[in-house]
Amino acid sequence: FSSDRVDIVFDSFGGSSIDGLLPDADIAFTFGGDGTLLSAASHLSSLGIPVVGVNAGRLGFLAEFSIEEIETFFDDVLEKKLPIEKRMLLRCKVYSKGLEKFNRLAVNEVAVMAGKPFRMIELLIEVEGEFLADPRSDGLIISTPTGSTAYNLSAGGPILSSALEAMVITPVSCQSLSFRPVVIPPDYRVCILPMKINRGTWVTLDGQASCSIKKHDCIEVTRAKSTFNVVSNPMRTYWNTLSDKLHWAKKPRYSETT
Amino acid sequence: FSSDRVDIVFDSFGGSSIDGLLPDADIAFTFGGDGTLLSAASHLSSLGIPVVGVNAGRLGFLAEFSIEEIETFFDDVLEKKLPIEKRMLLRCKVYSKGLEKFNRLAVNEVAVMAGKPFRMIELLIEVEGEFLADPRSDGLIISTPTGSTAYNLSAGGPILSSALEAMVITPVSCQSLSFRPVVIPPDYRVCILPMKINRGTWVTLDGQASCSIKKHDCIEVTRAKSTFNVVSNPMRTYWNTLSDKLHWAKKPRYSETT
Amino acid sequence: FSSDRVDIVFDSFGGSSIDGLLPDADIAFTFGGDGTLLSAASHLSSLGIPVVGVNAGRLGFLAEFSIEEIETFFDDVLEKKLPIEKRMLLRCKVYSKGLEKFNRLAVNEVAVMAGKPFRMIELLIEVEGEFLADPRSDGLIISTPTGSTAYNLSAGGPILSSALEAMVITPVSCQSLSFRPVVIPPDYRVCILPMKINRGTWVTLDGQASCSIKKHDCIEVTRAKSTFNVVSNPMRTYWNTLSDKLHWAKKPRYSETT
Amino acid sequence: FSSDRVDIVFDSFGGSSIDGLLPDADIAFTFGGDGTLLSAASHLSSLGIPVVGVNAGRLGFLAEFSIEEIETFFDDVLEKKLPIEKRMLLRCKVYSKGLEKFNRLAVNEVAVMAGKPFRMIELLIEVEGEFLADPRSDGLIISTPTGSTAYNLSAGGPILSSALEAMVITPVSCQSLSFRPVVIPPDYRVCILPMKINRGTWVTLDGQASCSIKKHDCIEVTRAKSTFNVVSNPMRTYWNTLSDKLHWAKKPRYSETT
CATH class of the missing domain: 2.60.200.30 (Probable inorganic polyphosphate/atp-NAD kinase; domain 2)
Known part of the structure; x- marks a missing residue:
């Protein structure tokens, strides 16, 4: 990543030293899964800072970006080109x-x-x-x-x-x-x-x-x-994610003849 | 009912003679059940006329008033004191x-x-x-x-x-x-x-x-x-009706000892 | 297949010419899907002939054998070594x-x-x-x-x-x-x-x-x-087939962190 | 009840004094609800004694008899005229x-x-x-x-x-x-x-x-x-009880016109 363009101010929640810096942040990234993002949600939403969830392993529901995808969209995120969903x-x-x-x-x-x-x-x-x-x-x-x-x-x-x-x-x-x-x-x-x-x-x-x-x-x-402002991954729809992760609406593997 | 205060202009849908008069109506009453009300809905909603559904037999979902209740609330209806729900x-x-x-x-x-x-x-x-x-x-x-x-x-x-x-x-x-x-x-x-x-x-x-x-x-x-504007019965909530008519959320008849 | 060991007597249902021969058959094969097998079921069950369902395309529920599997188990079928399920x-x-x-x-x-x-x-x-x-x-x-x-x-x-x-x-x-x-x-x-x-x-x-x-x-x-006697595929359990074909009990793809 | 015909040997479970007498009992009655009957089930089933569940309040699933009904059927119970369901x-x-x-x-x-x-x-x-x-x-x-x-x-x-x-x-x-x-x-x-x-x-x-x-x-x-042998109430079917107690299959109260 282009570290010259970003001030990395926090590594893990619980580190109280960053509390003074966080309010000035433009955007937050969480690395982990949905659980990581959920644990940060209360803090970030009260500050109104939008969050980009990066899922280290597989895709998450809230952590919508894979490592590869965030590399692709990193500039777009910084330039605020990606849509932000305000979740209640x-x-x-x-x-x-x-x-x-x-x-x-x-x-x-x-x-x-x-x-x-x-x-x-x-x-x-x-x-x-x-x-x-x-x-x-x-x-x-x-x-x-x-x-x-x-x-x-x-x-x-x-x-x-x-x-x-x-x-x-x-x-x-x-x-x-x-x-x-x-x-x-x-x-x-x-x-x-x-x-x-x-x-x-x-x-x-x-x-x-x-x-x-x-x-x-x-x-x-x-x-x-307050709302929880999550940066959306333009590569995927809500329905994609439901289908990919939960196998929602997945069709049976029936042979042609049935 | 106080027929001196109301011009009764239609008896049944299909009677084309009333089409000229209906647009001037302040309010419409349907007598029957939800089916009667549904069949009138398209016509009434295009004219924006609110409707009072009177259920001849038992209570309906849309036909929220019994014969007895409409007698009680008749004046309130005419004086537009009852809430109107704008249903999509x-x-x-x-x-x-x-x-x-x-x-x-x-x-x-x-x-x-x-x-x-x-x-x-x-x-x-x-x-x-x-x-x-x-x-x-x-x-x-x-x-x-x-x-x-x-x-x-x-x-x-x-x-x-x-x-x-x-x-x-x-x-x-x-x-x-x-x-x-x-x-x-x-x-x-x-x-x-x-x-x-x-x-x-x-x-x-x-x-x-x-x-x-x-x-x-x-x-x-x-x-x-357009919306379908239905006069609400102040005696009942949406949840009452669900429970009364569909037995929604009805609890088992368990003895005290279980 | 070893055609010298098998008399192939029918090609499609509806061919009335085989009706005289079928009662003497030891076993029947259907090629197609579950639909093919279902359409033959009434006839075969009245004669008490067990059936081997071969699924041309993918696996079926009743047509339990793929083309490859039936090649493997062909001798076992003829020697009546495979279990037969009597389905009501x-x-x-x-x-x-x-x-x-x-x-x-x-x-x-x-x-x-x-x-x-x-x-x-x-x-x-x-x-x-x-x-x-x-x-x-x-x-x-x-x-x-x-x-x-x-x-x-x-x-x-x-x-x-x-x-x-x-x-x-x-x-x-x-x-x-x-x-x-x-x-x-x-x-x-x-x-x-x-x-x-x-x-x-x-x-x-x-x-x-x-x-x-x-x-x-x-x-x-x-x-x-009468019962419908279906030769079972020893390679698969009922629960396998449910999971393979209908995605029954399929687990969400959750990341480790959630 | 005709107490001259019955030896009443136990009043409540936990009373260990009755354990010596219980094995000779022909039949057991429980008074209370399904909970009472369930708590006695293990003991009674190991002894093979059939049980008549009397429900003090309303009807139970297992405690199939009301107080009134047990009066009616008391003689039939003693004369073993009522069907006994062997429940697994x-x-x-x-x-x-x-x-x-x-x-x-x-x-x-x-x-x-x-x-x-x-x-x-x-x-x-x-x-x-x-x-x-x-x-x-x-x-x-x-x-x-x-x-x-x-x-x-x-x-x-x-x-x-x-x-x-x-x-x-x-x-x-x-x-x-x-x-x-x-x-x-x-x-x-x-x-x-x-x-x-x-x-x-x-x-x-x-x-x-x-x-x-x-x-x-x-x-x-x-x-x-062992099985749990429950005396059946001839006045009611399994489906009656389901409908009475759980409102199973209860139909909506729709007016005739809908």
């Missing part, structure tokens, strides 16, 4: 007896997990102050469009175009046979009230930050004010 | 050799149905000019949020809040095990190109208007310019 | 006013298809004389274990091991949100009574034989007395 | 370094649960010594026909008739989009080898007995030699 984030607050005990951002999803001793939990869900449902399940996922291809998809939720602004609510192993995932507007305020939970019940964000949940807590999920 | 519509055009052979509006969905002799059909789907997928299936549904609780739901698609603007693409009995429904922005242009179809393959809109499809046709689905 | 068949009879108007065997499935004008149909299902359910749907599939990986799977049904004897009942696009496929013992008698159907409603067997259905008809599905 | 059980053994560290019976299911910190786990599944699949998921369920309407159903598995002998393998929130539940013969030996698990990963049986799982353990699931 979720803010999750947990209140205990009226006091805020947890407050974090999520790129993919906020998930409530039943935990030990693995009895189904019962959560009352309100959207915009209206009763939505109170499913018994192994857990509940509130996902962004970005996260719709992650945990939400494994739990049976739909794929949301990254160009859409919305949230999707999907339970995990719901006892009700008739529950179906629900897609709601991005500005809706979602409240989750635990009716019956386990001692091991937690809320986790992007599989990273997490918080233990008690009986009378209230979990609030809203759209965050 | 789809425009479906079918082109054959470059010529438009079909052009209609849909409130719920545009569906391509395999038809006789019931072999799976293969449809190539493009969104905004990008290749999405080319599933083999019994059919394909492009649904509005309003239609998400109709055919789309039976085929395994998600529920979209009526307050959201989006389209959902859901195949029927897809041969690919990994296909999942896709929710896209409302302004996307969807093109469906038949790769392998049957002689009985049709496109149908809201289960009403329909058009036979041939090999080299192109089916285009976009958001319509 | 379904007999489907349609009665109209008490008279039998259709009577055929199915290897994969019996399917009732809504047909034009594509309204959902309502079918009352009885098993062993007990009311099972009366779903509204686009169709209904009664499948063998062999057929469980065909149409049944596209409609959301489970995979049944070919070593199991059972039937699976799966609706297509069921209006009830809480319907789930049902697996029943192989000796159960299934009766399907059309409550509301379309003029285009048909029953089809293996996507081949079919029969138009009228309002007061009765469709009876039972296990056939 | 699973035996689950966990081996650690070749040593058996857990060995229990399950009526409903054996479930491996990811547990804290809630990362997806990767389990390699073998059936009869053949590789089946190695899904990444939140968990894995091996269910009996009896258990098919319990946790298996919530996770998306099919319903198995209680008259069928089979096992069903269903993952919870599987990362692979193409995984579908698999129904296998009852005599198959299932081995589950943990490839990647969490520190909180457990195996649980019927939501009751449980065992922590470590990296090199091996979980073996087979059909138990």
